[in-house]
Amino acid sequence: MTSEPTVENRKEPAEPEPEPHGSVEAAEPSPDDLVEAAEPAGSTGHPVLRWALVVLANVTVTTALLVYFGWQLSAVQAFELGIDESILDMSTKDYVLRSVRPVLVLLMIIGVAGLLWLQADHVLAPRARKDGTGDRLIRHTLRALSLAWLVLPLAMWALGFVLQTASFLAFPFSIGAGVLLTLYGTHLRTLLPGASPRDGLPLLYTFTSIIVCVSLFYGATNLAIYQGVSLAQNLIVGDLTKVTLYSTERLYLGAGKESALPASTGKAAYTYRYGNLRLFAHTGGRYFLIADDWRRDQGVVVMLTESSTIRLELGGS
Incomplete structure (x- = not known):
């Protein structure tokens, strides 16, 4: 009688477990942890x-x-x-x-x-x-x-x-x-x-x-x-920039000194001149002017929008 061949069950060798540092991701350190690590003990x-x-x-x-x-x-x-x-x-x-x-x-x-x-x-x-x-x-x-x-x-x-x-x-x-x-x-x-x-x-x-x-x-x-x-x-008006304003039309300003320009001035496009003005601020495309004799208890602030009909000369005596 021929004996049946025996089948030998062989266990496959187990794969080596990975090293902990190879499979486990290190936790992301928080900013406080980094600061504490950088500080010396005590x-x-x-x-x-x-x-x-x-x-x-x-x-x-x-x-x-x-x-x-x-x-x-x-x-x-x-x-x-x-x-x-x-x-x-x-x-x-x-x-x-x-x-x-x-x-x-x-x-x-x-x-x-x-x-x-x-x-x-x-x-x-x-x-x-x-x-x-x-x-x-x-x-x-x-x-x-x-x-x-x-x-x-x-x-x-x-x-x-x-x-x-x-x-x-x-x-x-x-x-x-x-x-x-x-x-x-x-x-x-x-x-x-x-x-x-x-x-x-x-x-x-x-x-x-x-x-x-x-x-x-x-x-x-x-x-x-x-x-x-x-x-x-403590605003000192005399410390502000002096302004001379020219306009093609009469502006009826509540501050400054108005005068009509003769044609001989060479500024034929502008017919009115306004002096005795100071520049208080320039912002948002607007000029804010006050008179030389402006005071807190009296006087106005003149607001002018930038336009081709007016021209400002700054400074001078």
Whole structure:
């Protein structure tokens, strides 16, 4: 009897499992992870200062602040001169250019304050980690920071009884600064020995961002009001560019000195000349002129649209 051939079941060799680093994609690091990785161990001030820098140096916030400040400044100055800001028809570029200098000064002050804050953090953070509230400086600092959101605005308000202008300008910014200091106090408490993680910190950062941004725009409003009134009150007409206006038709202007042109002047196309005028502004295709003897309590602002029937000569004696 012939025996049937046996079939030997052979197990195929298992494919080697891929190395973990070959098949598993590394998670995309977040911006905060990259910042933390770049910082040396034990660095200070990280969460609050990084967050404040992101809020204050945000391009959108800065641009909006420039445009808003320029608009507010123009509106107040125009109101003081007796005209409405809308007739100036300024563009976004005009608003930004008018506000660059004061807003940059404001951002410079904020930057210097941030550097001082960072230096203070280099002193406070290590002591908070080491001795906690057993350190007298840390204990008193935490008490002061916990009340900064209330004490700082109240102090600026009380300053108004002595220095009204300083209080008017500083009060809005004191609100944002007080809230930031209180937030920093919360951060210091997380560094104390044995401190447990605090819940709700993301919401705390969010609400603080709102208050800081509002205080910036509030403060920009007060600063623009102050500067707009100051520009109008201290306007020196003699420093403005002198204007001589020629027209093919009589314009019946409420300012300046009108005279008819004889044919011998060589300006046959123009029959009227207007002198004793100064250029207040040129925007939106319009000229805004005032008389040499213009004053805030009397006098008008003349608005002329660019046209082929008029010609302006600027400067001269």
